[in-house]
Amino acid sequence: MEDLLAQAVVAAEEAEVFTVSSEGTLVQFEANRLKYLQTKQQTSVALRLIRQGRVGYATTTDIGERRNLVSNAVETAQFGMLAEFQLPASGVYSPVAVFDAGVVSVANEAMIQLGEEMVASVTAYTPGIICEAEVAKGTVSVSIRNSRGGQADYRKSYFSLGIEGSLVNDTDMLFVGESVSSCHPLSNSGAVAGAVLRQLELAKDRASVPSKSLPVVFTPGGVASALIEPLMAAFNGKTVLKGASPIGNKLGQAVFDRKFRLRDDPTVGYRPSSRPCDDEGVPSQCTTLVEEGVVTGFIYDLQTAAMAHTHSTGNGSRNHGGLPLPAPSAFVIAPGDTDFTEMVQDIKEGLVVEQLMGAGQGNVLGGDFSGNVLLGYKVENGKIVGRVKNTMVSGNIYQALKQVAAIGREAKWVDGFLQTPPIYCPGLSVASKR
Amino acid sequence: MTIKDIGQELAGVIGKCDADYVEAHLEESQTSHVVYRGRELDSIGRATAIGGNVRAMVKGGWGFVSFNDLNNLPERVALAVKQARFVGREASQLVAAEPVVATVSVEADRDPVAIPLAEKKQLMDEYNDIIWRTPEIQTSTVGYADSRKQTIFLSSAGSFIEQTRADITLRLAAVAARDGDIQQVGLSVGSRGDFSILQSYHDEVAHMAERAVVLLSAPQIKGGEYTVVLDPVLAGVFVHEAFGHLSESDFVYENERVRRIMTLGRQFGHPELNIVDTATIPGLRGSYQYDDEGMPATRTYLIREGKLVGRLHSRETAAKMNEKPTGNARAINHRYPPIVRMTNTYIEPGVVSLADMVGGIKEGIYAKNWYGGTTSMEMFTFSAGEAYMIRHGKIAEMLRPVVLTGNVFNTLENIDAIGDDLTMNQGGGCGKGGQMPLPVSNGSPHIRISRCLVGGG
Numbered sequence: 075m076e077d078l079l080a081q082a083v084v085a086a087e088e089a090e091v092f093t094v095s096s097e098g099t100l101v102q103f104e105a106n107r108l109k110y111l112q113t114k115q116q117t118s119v120a121l122r123l124i125r126q127g128r129v130g131y132a133t134t135t136d137i138g139e140r141r142n143l144v145s146n147a148v149e150t151a152q153f154g155m156l157a158e159f160q161l162p163a164s165g166v167y168s169p170v171a172v173f174d175a176g177v178v179s180v181a182n183e184a185m186i187q188l189g190e191e192m193v194a195s196v197t198a199y200t201p202g203i204i205c206e207a208e209v210a211k212g213t214v215s216v217s218i219r220n221s222r223g224g225q226a227d228y229r230k231s232y233f234s235l236g237i238e239g240s241l242v243n244d245t246d247m248l249f250v251g252e253s254v255s256s257c258h259p260l261s262n263s264g265a266v267a268g269a270v271l272r273q274l275e276l277a278k279d280r281a282s283v284p285s286k287s288l289p290v291v292f293t294p295g296g297v298a299s300a301l302i303e304p305l306m307a308a309f310n311g312k313t314v315l316k317g318a319s320p321i322g323n324k325l326g327q328a329v330f331d332r333k334f335r336l337r338d339d340p341t342v343g344y345r346p347s348s349r350p351c352d353d354e355g356v357p358s359q360c361t362t363l364v365e366e367g368v369v370t371g372f373i374y375d376l377q378t379a380a381m382a383h384t385h386s387t388g389n390g391s392r393n394h395g396g397l398p399l400p401a402p403s404a405f406v407i408a409p410g411d412t413d414f415t416e417m418v419q420d421i422k423e424g425l426v427v428e429q430l431m432g433a434g435q436g437n438v439l440g441g442d443f444s445g446n447v448l449l450g451y452k453v454e455n456g457k458i459v460g461r462v463k464n465t466m467v468s469g470n471i472y473q474a475l476k477q478v479a480a481i482g483r484e485a486k487w488v489d490g491f492l493q494t495p496p497i498y499c500p501g502l503s504v505a506s507k508r
Numbered sequence: 509m510t511i512k513d514i515g516q517e518l519a520g521v522i523g524k525c526d527a528d529y530v531e532a533h534l535e536e537s538q539t540s541h542v543v544y545r546g547r548e549l550d551s552i553g554r555a556t557a558i559g560g561n562v563r564a565m566v567k568g569g570w571g572f573v574s575f576n577d578l579n580n581l582p583e584r585v586a587l588a589v590k591q592a593r594f595v596g597r598e599a600s601q602l603v604a605a606e607p608v609v610a611t612v613s614v615e616a617d618r619d620p621v622a623i624p625l626a627e628k629k630q631l632m633d634e635y636n637d638i639i640w641r642t643p644e645i646q647t648s649t650v651g652y653a654d655s656r657k658q659t660i661f662l663s664s665a666g667s668f669i670e671q672t673r674a675d676i677t678l679r680l681a682a683v684a685a686r687d688g689d690i691q692q693v694g695l696s697v698g699s700r701g702d703f704s705i706l707q708s709y710h711d712e713v714a715h716m717a718e719r720a721v722v723l724l725s726a727p728q729i730k731g732g733e734y735t736v737v738l739d740p741v742l743a744g745v746f747v748h749e750a751f752g753h754l755s756e757s758d759f760v761y762e763n764e765r766v767r768r769i770m771t772l773g774r775q776f777g778h779p780e781l782n783i784v785d786t787a788t789i790p791g792l793r794g795s796y797q798y799d800d801e802g803m804p805a806t807r808t809y810l811i812r813e814g815k816l817v818g819r820l821h822s823r824e825t826a827a828k829m830n831e832k833p834t835g836n837a838r839a840i841n842h843r844y845p846p847i848v849r850m851t852n853t854y855i856e857p858g859v860v861s862l863a864d865m866v867g868g869i870k871e872g873i874y875a876k877n878w879y880g881g882t883t884s885m886e887m888f889t890f891s892a893g894e895a896y897m898i899r900h901g902k903i904a905e906m907l908r909p910v911v912l913t914g915n916v917f918n919t920l921e922n923i924d925a926i927g928d929d930l931t932m933n934q935g936g937g938c939g940k941g942g943q944m945p946l947p948v949s950n951g952s953p954h955i956r957i958s959r960c961l962v963g964g965g
């Protein structure tokens with residue numbers, strides 16, 4: 075890597091080499107049975123350089139291709155954007171714990187057993203259900219070097235358990251599922267299966283809802299599927315810089331309900347979304363985005379921050395394969411003071427939404443969401459009475475989160491990148507097929 | 509050493525394994541991209557990648573090892589076999605396949621990656637300028653990406669197939685803003701590596717930008733059931749989401765209850781409805797000669813005269829369902845095993861003109877273009893990039909974007925008119941099992957659906 079950096083600085087004023095190597099094992103169950111054992115190894119190198127003030131960029135996974143890497147990056151620099159930023163010189167990184175050597179030593183047999191336990195528990199509860207389950211583990215090593223002396227190295231471990239069940243009765247299909255992840259080895263297959271059993275229990279009976287405005291409680295899964303995509307776009311410094319964020323000019327203003335608090339936090343210990351620095355070597359920080367309903371910040375990488383005359387928040391991400399862009403590490407919505415059961419008890423007629431399918435397919439920038447309730451329940455007189463189908467829930471997050479009825483007391487990690495409690499919206503548009 | 513040389517060495521190793529079946533994929537690719545976000549060029553770059561995998565089957569269990577370090581391949585083969593043995597607990601079932609030794613050179617000389625970056629950038633400049641010429645445009649996205657990939661497939665049965673494919677995608681978006689209201693319109697096109705096809709979208713880009721501005725003053729529809737007419741682009745997304753995914757046999761073959769509702773011969777729609785998936789049409793983004801299990805591409809009727817008549821298979825699903833293989837096992841790249849996927853999926857044309865279709869509607873929606881779509885097999889949603897009210901048989905005012913949803917078991921029945929104007933859309937990408945976006949295309953003539961559920965404000 076030092077070699078490559080040395081070659082690059084011959085051709086450019088500044089250069090940065092980003093290397094990521096990963097190794098993982100995946101155990102897959104299909105139709106209730108063990109089906110696949112997979113291992114994956116991958117290394118990739120990205121070279122970013124600044125030549126005559128412009129940014130050039132090339133990547134490869136081919137270890138023998140280093141010389142071409144430099145010439146490819148030099149070629150793209152003729153057209154590249156003007157570099158407004160400076161690569162970080164040697165930084166001070168606060169330790170963020172993301173590696174547990176225990177993950178490496180978990181045997182295949184143990185992973186298979188975890189999968190078997192999840193499948194056994196769900197199929198015993200609901201005969202006829204067909205489960206797909208996954209148990210995954212692995213390590214990721216990241217290494218960054220730049221020509222200004224910046225250097226960062228860290229190693230991360232991850233472990234995840236997940237199960238999805240489909241229950242088919244003639245042409246009716248019910249989908250349930252749960253997954254958890256950590257940097258520690260996980261052994262709580264019972265907790266994962268337990269969450270699925272709760273869904274199966276609540277979905278046992280069927281109920282129908284009228285087409286009108288109704289109160290809706292989003293569970294953590296519901297928040298992730300319905301509300302998060304517009305928030306991620308709106309707090310992205312790049313969207314703000316381009317004037318395409320509805321809250322871009324509302325810093326310091328109350329936009330959301332006073333109960334709503336949001337931050338980006340890559341420093342939580344042993345979370346797979348955490349890391350000591352971002353993909354540009356900028357130290358991780360916890361960034362407050364909404365405090366008591368007031369917009370307090372946005373997330374930035376180096377270039378976007380420089381163009382917006384502010385500082386990087388350590389959110390430079392290369393997840394999409396190109397040059398770093400601002401991206402959340404993990405969104406954390408602060409818990410409130412209401413129990414989930416209290417929210418349900420408060421509703422005369424309404425919905426609990428666990429999964430809204432297709433919600434992110436509309437005008438995400440404008441804050442719109444509209445989707446089919448893939449898993450959700452009808453509430454009548456304070457009680458969940460059954461599962462709803464053929465039902466759409468629609469709204470706009472700037473209206474829906476302006477006045478929320480309550481925020482839940484218990485927050486949960488969903489999909490690895492979001493920690494959220496349930497959120498109770500007093501009125502959303504519901505359309506249902508007669 | 510080229511990947512072909514490496515493959516030839518590997519052929520000797522996988523032929524001698526103690527396994528029911530072993531295959532390997534080797535892959536080498538080059539890509540380039542040009543992205544504008546707003547007026548400024550945001551990212552321009554080149555990438556190369558190399559890698560491979562070995563997949564082994566022992567007693568019905570699969571082992572899979574992927575890597576991009578091409579050293580010590582015999583060890584990787586041994587690991588894949590060991591993993592398969594660890595998993596296998598029953599009998600291996602794969603439909604019979606003739607060994608194929610072939611070099612597919614149809615597109616070997618087509619290389620969009622080699623076109624100078626300056627040429628690509630200039631075209632993107634032109635499109636971005638068109639967007640920015642429109643008043644009240646707040647920002648834009650122009651994302652171009654191309655790739656050229658050489659693959660080697662080899663199997664313990666003696667297959668050795670060399671294929672090359674090129675692919676281009678172009679995604680554009682215009683964002684308009686007024687008084688804190690933000691509206692966006694997108695355009696997504698693609699080609700099978702032919703850059704010249706992307707050079708003639710100037711009018712469409714201008715129209716896209718104008719529509720983003722019009723949306724700022726467009727009303728939102730009230731949610732509920734409507735008669736909807738879909739244009740060929742959106743109807744193509746509809747057929748992919750509403751029916752295509754359900755015809756992928758990996759959801760069916762191990763699930764007794766799904767097999768019962770997906771029996772061949774079941775009536776799904778009117779006798780005028782015919783749905784086809786085929787990888788055999790040259791030049792479409794979902795096409796190929798051999799799939800990632802080395803099986804020849806086919807043309808498969810999924811629905812014929814309204815009845816379920818076929819489905820898409822891998823070698824394993826075909827064997828376990830005792831049906832003919834269709835050559836639909838595809839992997840997005842060497843990091844994933846092949847799974848059952850669509851290729852180019854479309855509704856065959858009927859005889860109804862658009863005017864006749866709209867003419868009979870008192871109040872309905874005309875929905876065009878796509879934002880996206882997804883499915884849970886039974887339920888699906890798809891969203892229109894452009895929508896208009898239909899009033900008294902005429903297309904009327906423009907609406908804010910609409911999301912439509914339905915249930916496959918009654919929505920296909922509700923297709924009551926099929927147009928005469930089949931068009932294939934090359935801008936799509938399909939996601940399944942973490943493998944996304946896989947190049948596919950889909951298409952349809954205009955179609956009319958009665959009682960379609962539409963989300964609204």
Ligand SMILES: [Zn+2]
Binds near residue numbers: 748753937938939
């Ligand atoms: Zn798809």
